[in-house]
Amino acid sequence: MSAWPAEPLPAETIAVVRGELGLLAEGIIDAVRAASPIYGEVFGSPEGVALRIGVEQAIRAFLDALERGERPAGETDELWRMLGEAEYQAGRSLEDLRGAFRSGIRAAWRGAADVATRAGVSAPATIALAEAIFVYGDELATDVVEGYLRIQSDQAGERERRRRRLAAALLDPAGPDPEAVARAAELAQWPLPRTLAVVVAGDDAAAVARRLDLDVLVGSDAQGPWLVLPDPDGPGRPAVIDRALQDAPAALGPTVALDDAARSLRWARLALAVVPARPGTLRAADHLPELILLQDPPLAALLVRARLAGLDDLPARERERLIDTLAAWLAHQRHTPAIAAELHVHPQTVRYRIAKLRRLLGSAMDTGEGRFELGLALRISHRR
Numbered sequence: 002m003s004a005w006p007a008e009p010l011p012a013e014t015i016a017v018v019r020g021e022l023g024l025l026a027e028g029i030i031d032a033v034r035a036a037s038p039i040y041g042e043v044f045g046s047p048e049g050v051a052l053r054i055g056v057e058q059a060i061r062a063f064l065d066a067l068e069r070g071e072r073p074a075g076e077t078d079e080l081w082r083m084l085g086e087a088e089y090q091a092g093r094s095l096e097d098l099r100g101a102f103r104s105g106i107r108a109a110w111r112g113a114a115d116v117a118t119r120a121g122v123s124a125p126a127t128i129a130l131a132e133a134i135f136v137y138g139d140e141l142a143t144d145v146v147e148g149y150l151r152i153q154s155d156q157a158g159e160r161e162r163r164r165r166r167l168a169a170a171l172l173d174p175a176g177p178d179p180e181a182v183a184r185a186a187e188l189a190q191w192p193l194p195r196t197l198a199v200v201v202a203g204d205d206a207a208a209v210a211r212r213l214d215l216d217v218l219v220g221s222d223a224q225g226p227w228l229v230l231p232d233p234d235g236p237g238r239p240a241v242i243d244r245a246l247q248d249a250p251a252a253l254g255p256t257v258a259l260d261d262a263a264r265s266l267r268w269a270r271l272a273l274a275v276v277p278a279r280p281g282t283l284r285a286a287d288h289l290p291e292l293i294l295l296q297d298p299p300l301a302a303l304l305v306r307a308r309l310a311g312l313d314d315l316p317a318r319e320r321e322r323l324i325d326t327l328a329a330w331l332a333h334q335r336h337t338p339a340i341a342a343e344l345h346v347h348p349q350t351v352r353y354r355i356a357k358l359r360r361l362l363g364s365a366m367d368t369g370e371g372r373f374e375l376g377l378a379l380r381i382s383h384r385r
Contacts, residue, residue, distance in 0.1 A: 011122075011126055012068070013120075013122075014117060014120075014122045014126050014130065015064055015067050015068050017116055017117065017120040017122065018064060018113055018116050018117065018130070019061075019064050021112075021116045022057065022060055022061065022064075023057075024112070024116075025060055025109065025112045025113065025116070026053065026056045026057045026060060028108050028109075028111070028112040029056055029105045029108045029109050029112065030044055030052075030053060030056060031108070032104045032105060032107065032108030033101045033104045033105050033108070035104075036100065036101070036104035037097060037100055037101050037104065039093060039097050040097070040101050043091075043093075055080075055084060056105070059137075059141060060109075063133070063134070063137050066137075067130075067133060078144045081141055081144035081145050081148065082144050082145070082147055082148030082151065083148055084145055084148065085098070085144070085145040085146060085147065085148025085149035085150075085151070085152075086148045086149065086151065086152040088145070088149055089148075089149045089152050089153050089156075090152065095146065095149055095150075095153075098145065098146070098149060099142065099146065102138065102141070102142040102145065105138070106134065106135065106138035106139075106142075109134050109138065110131055110134050110135065113130055113131070113134060114127055114130070114131065117130060160189065160190065161219075163185070163188045163189040163190075164189045164191060164218050164219070165218075165219065165220055166185055166188075166189070167182070167185040167186055167188075167189040167191055167218060168218040168219065168220030168227075168229055169220055169222075170182045170185045171197075171218070171220075171229060171259065171262045172199070172220060172222070172227070172229070172262050172263050172266055173263065174263050176260065176263070177259065177260060177262065177263075182259070189218075191216065191218065192231075193259060194231035194232045194259075195232060195258075196231075196232055196233070196234065196256050196257065196258060196259075197229055197230060197231055197232070197233065197256070197257065197259060197262055197265070198229075198230050198233040198253055198254050198255065198256045198257065198265050198269075199227050199228065199229055199230070199253075199254040199262060199265040199266040199269050200227060200228040200230060200242075200246070200251055200252070200253050200254070200269060201225070201227050201251060201252050201254070201266065201269040201270050201273055202226070202227075202228065202246070202249050202250070202251035202252075203225060203226075203250055203251070203273075204226075205249045205250065205251065206219065206221075206225075206226035206227065206228055207219070207226075208249070209228060209245050209246060209249050209251060210228055212244065212245040213228070213230070213241060213242070213245045214241050215230055215231065215238065215241060216231065217229060217230055217231070224270065227266055227269070229262065230242065230253075233253070233256050234256050242282060243281070243282045246282045246283075247280070247281060247282065250273070250278065251273070251282075251283065252269040252270070252272040252273035252276075252283040252284075252285055253269060253282060253283065253284045253285065254266055254267075254268045254269030254272075254285050255268055255284075255285050255286040256286070265285075268285040268292060269285050271285070271292050271295070271296055272284075272285035272288055272291075272292060275288075275291055275292065275295040275296075275298075276288045276291055290380065291380070294377060294380060294381050295381065301381045302381075304374065304377060304378050304381060305378045305381050305382050307374075307378075308362070308365060308374050308375050308377075308378040309324075309362070309375075309378050309379075309382065311361035311362050311363070312324065312361055312362075315361075322354065323354055323357065323358055323361075324379065324382070325344060326340070326344060326351065326354040326355065326358065327358055327362075327375065327379065328379050329343045329344055330351075330355060330358075330366075331372060331375065331376050331379070337351050337352065362375070
C-alpha cells in the first residue's frame with residue numbers, strides 16, 4: 002500500500018479541493034453509474050440519496066485528515082463496514098461492489114487532479130494528493146468488503162443452523178411435526194419436496210454433500226452424520242447421486258414420503274452395516290431381503306443355528322461342499338441334472354450329497370416351510 006503523506010499538504014491545495022467538493026462527489030457518482038448499470042439504477046433511486054451523502058462525507062473526512070497530516074480517523078470504519086452489509090442485504094454481488102469502488106477511486110483521482118491543475122497546484126503536491134486518494138480509497142474498500150463478507154458469513158452460518166434444525170425436525174425418531182417442519186423449512190429457505198431419501202456417509206458426509214449437485218440438508222445424531230436428498234428419483238438425479246457416492250463408504254436409504262424420513266435413515270444405516278462393500282452406489286432398496294433378514298443379527302444367527310447346526314461338526318471343506326449342494330438344490334427346485342451341471346459333478350454325486358444332507362438336517366428338506374427356512378439360513382450365513 003502507498004504511504005500516506007508524511008507532511009500535511011499545502012493548505013491552499015486542500016482549500017481548492019474542498020471548494021469543489023460537490024463537483025467531485027458528482028463526478029465520482031457519474032463514473033460509478035457509467036461503469037455499472039446496477040449502481041446506475043441505485044443512484045437513481047431513493048436508496049441513492051444515502052450513498053451520495055456517504056460519498057460526500059468520505060471526501061470531507063479525507064480532506065480533514067490531509068489538513069491534519071493524519072490518516073482519517075478509524076471511528077468511521079464501522080460505518081463503511083455497515084455499508085458493505087447493506088450491499089449484501091440488497092442482493093448486489095461483491096464483484097459489483099468492488100467494481101464500483103474501483104471506478105469511484107479513479108474518478109476521485111481524475112477530479113482532484115483536474116481541480117489541482119486548474120488551481121495551479123505544484124506537481125509534487127498533486128502527486129502527494131494522488132497517493133493519499135489511493136491509500137484512502139483502498140482502506141475504504143477494505144472496510145466495505147469486510148462488512149460485506151462479515152454479514153455474508155453470519156447469514157451463511159445462520160442459514161446452515163436453520164437447515165440443521167430442519168433436518169433434525171424431519172428425522173425426529175418420534176415422527177415429524179408437520180407444522181414445525183413447515184415453519185423450519187420456511188426459515189431455512191428449503192422448499193419441502195414431495196419425496197426424499199437419506200444418505201449415510203460416515204466421516205465423508207461433508208465431502209459427499211459438496212459433490213452432490215443438489216440442495217441437500219446436512220444433519221447428525223449420536224450415531225453420526227447424514228444427508229437429506231430432495232426428490233432423489235427426479236430426472237437426472239440418480240446419475241448425480243451415483244457420481245457423488247461411487248468412491249464413498251456410503252449408503253442411500255429408500256425414497257420415502259417426508260413423514261418416513263427417519264425410516265430411510267434407519268434403513269440406510271442398516272444397509273451400510275449388513276451389505277458387503279462393493280463398487281458403485283449402495284442402495285438400501287436393492288437389498289431388501291438382506292435388510293429384513295439381518296435387521297436383528299442375534300435372531301438371524303439363531304435361525305442359522307436352528308437349521309444348519311447339523312453341519313457344524315463336519316470338516317470345513319465337506320461342510321462347504323454340502324452348503325453349495327443345498328443352495329443349488331433349493332435354487333433348481335431339486336432337479337438333479339441342473340444341480341450337477343452347476344456344481345460340475347456327476348448326478349450320482351448330487352444324490353449322495355442330498356442323502357447325507359437329509360440325514361444331517363432332518364425333515365426340513367421335505368416341507369415347503371422347512372425349505373423356505375433353509376433358504377433364509379443359507380442367505381444369512383452367506384452375508385455373515
